[in-house]
Amino acid sequence: MNENPEPGHPDVIFCPGGPMLLRGDHLVQDEAGNEHRTTRPVSAVCRCGGSKIKPWCDGTHKAMHKRSRD
Secondary structure (H helix, E strand, O other): OOOOOOOOOOOEEEOOOOOEEEEOOOEEEOOOOOEEEOOOOEEEEOOOOOOOOOOEOOOHHHHHHHHHHO
């Protein structure tokens, strides 16, 4: 886990209508119980359930949001 986040920089950010962004080192558990360690400075975790690369976001929420407006 990111034990020392930078002041003024939260290590978890919820994007409205989009993914959860994780800054730093985190361990993410998917719906099957498999653990995935973050490997980037900022990682995007799927919250819409439609990503093809879960637990990571692939941008599917954008298409889902667009369809709901039509």
